[in-house]
Amino acid sequence: MRRLLGAAVSAVLFASLAACGGRAGGSEVGDGVTQPPLSSLEPSRAPLDIEGPSTAMMTDRHVDPVESDEEQQLPATVTSHLRSGDVEVTVTDTSRIVAFDMSGSIAATLWGLGLGDRLVARDRSTDFPGADDLPLIMSEGHAINAEAVMQQKPTLIITDGGVGPRDVVEQLADTGVPVVFVENEASFDGAAQLARDVGQIVGLPRTGEKLAQRIEGEIADVKAEIRRFVPEDEDERLRMVFLYVRGNSGVYYLFADDTGVGDLVDALGGIDVARELGWTSMQPLTDEAMVKAAPDLILLMTHGLESAGGVDGLLAEKPAIALTPAGQKKRLVDIADGDALSFGPRSASIVEALARAVYVPEAQK
Numbered sequence: 001m002r003r004l005l006g007a008a009v010s011a012v013l014f015a016s017l018a019a020c021g022g023r024a025g026g027s028e029v030g031d032g033v034t035q036p037p038l039s040s041l042e043p044s045r046a047p048l049d050i051e052g053p054s055t056a057m058m059t060d061r062h063v064d065p066v067e068s069d070e071e072q073q074l075p076a077t078v079t080s081h082l083r084s085g086d087v088e089v090t091v092t093d094t095s096r097i098v099a100f101d102m103s104g105s106i107a108a109t110l111w112g113l114g115l116g117d118r119l120v121a122r123d124r125s126t127d128f129p130g131a132d133d134l135p136l137i138m139s140e141g142h143a144i145n146a147e148a149v150m151q152q153k154p155t156l157i158i159t160d161g162g163v164g165p166r167d168v169v170e171q172l173a174d175t176g177v178p179v180v181f182v183e184n185e186a187s188f189d190g191a192a193q194l195a196r197d198v199g200q201i202v203g204l205p206r207t208g209e210k211l212a213q214r215i216e217g218e219i220a221d222v223k224a225e226i227r228r229f230v231p232e233d234e235d236e237r238l239r240m241v242f243l244y245v246r247g248n249s250g251v252y253y254l255f256a257d258d259t260g261v262g263d264l265v266d267a268l269g270g271i272d273v274a275r276e277l278g279w280t281s282m283q284p285l286t287d288e289a290m291v292k293a294a295p296d297l298i299l300l301m302t303h304g305l306e307s308a309g310g311v312d313g314l315l316a317e318k319p320a321i322a323l324t325p326a327g328q329k330k331r332l333v334d335i336a337d338g339d340a341l342s343f344g345p346r347s348a349s350i351v352e353a354l355a356r357a358v359y360v361p362e363a364q365k
Contacts, residue, residue: 054361112345186260218348230269247308
């Protein structure tokens with residue numbers, strides 16, 4: 001079910017991006033900026049009293065490799081999750097790796113394992129420093145270009161099946177290159193498990209475990225820091241929704257708890273309206289749904305907001321949003337597309353950036 005959901009979300013994202021000509025990931029927002037650490041900030045107003053939009057900006061978009069002296073253990077025999085069933089794949093060479101998924105999480109995980117120099121190509125969401133200059137293996141239609149993949153002479157391909165065409169990707173195994181399909185749950189727990197799984201695939205199981213523990217520890221730390229800003233009274237907490245927008249093509253979706261939004265909202269100390277209303281997967285934005293949700297704050301992607309003409313353009317196009325508490329106060333928080341739902345080694349930094357924009361927007365530089 002998780003894999004089917006991921007594929008459905010990916011299909012919506014890619015189709016709408018192709019229609020509007022946008023990028024699946026990345027933005028100049030947050031590159032090369034200096035932000036105060038959350039630990040140095042104090043709330044100046046109650047969350048419900050804050051007005052106006054803000055942009056979440058990360059202090060550093062780099063992926064730092066975890067420290068490890070482990071030597072690779074190859075060959076490694078691992079499980080690949082095909083649609084037809086699980087199969088065993090033996091990995092013998094990791095000198096040239098192609099990794100792709102919707103959010104760039106697999107490539108970021110490999111970078112976190114210290115194998116960034118083994119990556120020879122990238123998907124659209126792999127845009128963090130050091131990887132952003134790699135050859136792109138996605139076509140203009142935001143599908144995997146098999147020819148572009150094979151031109152890189154990969155010795156290993158890792159993906160989660162969320163981008164395709166899936167049949168084409170599975171057929172890459174017919175070339176003799178090991179292709180491993182991993183499970184990649186959009187959550188903080190999923191990010192830690194992905195580190196363990198990818199570590200096993202590349203023959204670095206102990207390094208994978210260290211990276212998983214680092215991800216878990218950093219998330220726990222930033223959650224603890226955010227708690228200082230969250231009101232004890234639940235009635236004073238922010239009701240949040242995540243809105244996916246591609247205004248050029250008329251695409252408007254409310255993303256539900258099981259797309260990864262639930263973890264973000266929980267980490268921010270907000271009330272997950274999608275969970276409260278029992279939404280699953282993706283809900284087309286309707287006036288009725290938005291009015292019923294009555295969010296105090298709307299999370300969305302930077303390029304999506306731009307595609308709708310900014311805050312004023314979105315409110316004019318969707319008057320129902322303007323009627324909500326979030327719309328009345330223009331409480332819209334955007335974050336770079338490639339960071340919004342990217343669960344991996346940078347998860348804690350992404351949450352911290354969102355927390356600054358949500359609770360102390362005046363501290364943004």
